[in-house]
Amino acid sequence: MFSADYYRLVEEKWFCLWDYMWLENPKRNQVFTSFCSFVGIEFDNMYDFIESKVERVRKPLIKEYKQTEEYKTSKKHDGIITAHRKAKKEFEEKYGTCTYDMCYTVFGELWNTKKLEQIKAIYKTKQKYKEQYSNYYNNNSYSNSNYDYSSLFSATSAYTDKEKDMLKTIYKRMATVFHPDNKNGDEGIMKFINSKLKNEWGI
Template identity: 35%
Template structure:
């Protein structure tokens, strides 16, 4: 049993190569902030090589003293589907391979291995040849640009807390060129306002905690359980609210990059002391 890959000529030259350019565009809106986007050009590289490869499985055997053959065509793949690595043997030939499996009484793993051993050297040759073309080099540059764009956008959103938005696209184009300095300045100012607000909120929460704890110590003769009757339940509900507010303010999830372990340790001790 063996695999045959036959080179054949195709009739037409392909015109559906990779796009020749990345193009930017500007979307202006009165509803949302205007932003810069990108698309690929409709002009594409022509693909002049008119070759395809017919992949088949063969088996020779003897019957009544005569040599006979079984042949199963798996698929025919064109040169550029191999060149740009869009060809997948499973997607293109699995149904035909399964037919051959039943007729030849072997496993699909055996046939896949048989084909791939024959196909892989051809793939390596074609892809190395394609890598020398202008089409491939332009495509690789496009991949570099769009990958760098995605990384820059993610870093920008992480820096300014704008994850899930198109804030980066409101300032920069796909090539990383700053197109709207005014919008960038606004985003930076919004970020600073947010940081200042959060810092003031933490300071207010700390003062609120310190004042509340100080007042409680002055008015309490011991643990929370020493306060009796209806006043006990009302005070306990108030103290629980204090505890929840402070726990949220000093929880590690609310303070990325800041160590609040001492504050949380103190709060946990207060929870015990107050009997919450």
Template identity: 40%
Template structure:
């Protein structure tokens, strides 16, 4: 039992060549009145021609004797196109597994034996075809397109992590080739990021100071504040609570992104404790 791979001439050319160009496109659109125009990419309709019309018929042969004469039986597994091998589409399992199992049963052997026969015969052919295809302009162009789109995806993720935004925001500013297409929107993203970081730092500083003062106040056991708070009636405390709500709303950091109100809030919280509300 042995494997035979026969080269045959195909009547029709393979028309599934890779696109010749990677193209950047602009889409103008808005959602709920918000401009979300962005850049996207596609592959050109113009494709590389594939001039080689070769195919390979893969079969298993078994010799036997009948009436003193040597005879041979042939079992065809599949016929594969040159470019299916060149372009990494070909898989022996996907193409032939069902046939291999049927033939193994007919020949009284196991499928692994047939797989080994075919793979041993195929390996040098596959290597030769791939090496040849890698020298073509089609292969080199396709690999360059793959490199560009892979970098594009990585840049989107990096952009989102850097500015804390959705990764698709990158497409509103850059095209697939990494060219800056909307400087104004980039400046807007950078400004928002800077303001957010400043706010976060300010809030962090405020809360650290607040809890520090809070802990210091209660650890001191101030008799002064105790004596003051004890002098306020329930009606007075209701009024003082209203004062506190109005002032805390006015001086809270969330309402003063561009102004440092930490001192006002510290004083207000100190008064809150002294008022006993």
């Protein structure tokens, strides 16, 4: 009337007879109902009877399976995968998506020190500029549309050619970090950089 794979019997914590008897083949419901009528047993009673028999078979099978190297290896692998997912989630919540595997193996071992240092440096730079950006707007007592941004920076004429080259390098660095096309970019900060800093610096 139904069949179940060995591994589904021994690995599933909760075995549902219904899944195997009917969900995989709805026509079995008609066959089972007809059988119950034929032997004169209520549907629910027959279901409970079969399920109890299956559970009696499962218990020794599960006990035997848990003694095998296959089971122990499987549990070890499950532990590694769980730890990997947890570490990856925590790391990428801070440093951005697709960053963890660039630095660590599935076992949590660091394999790319240089890349990790780069990721942390980018994060530190972003946090620094975000803090400056946030402090500026939090301390600004004027509306953005009426405020004279030139008061924040020296006039363009105050910069030497060498200083302008340095400002261009700073601008390129900020643009790389905050460009909205980047996965962790910030469109608001990028607009501020382009509309205010770039003009005020004269670059």
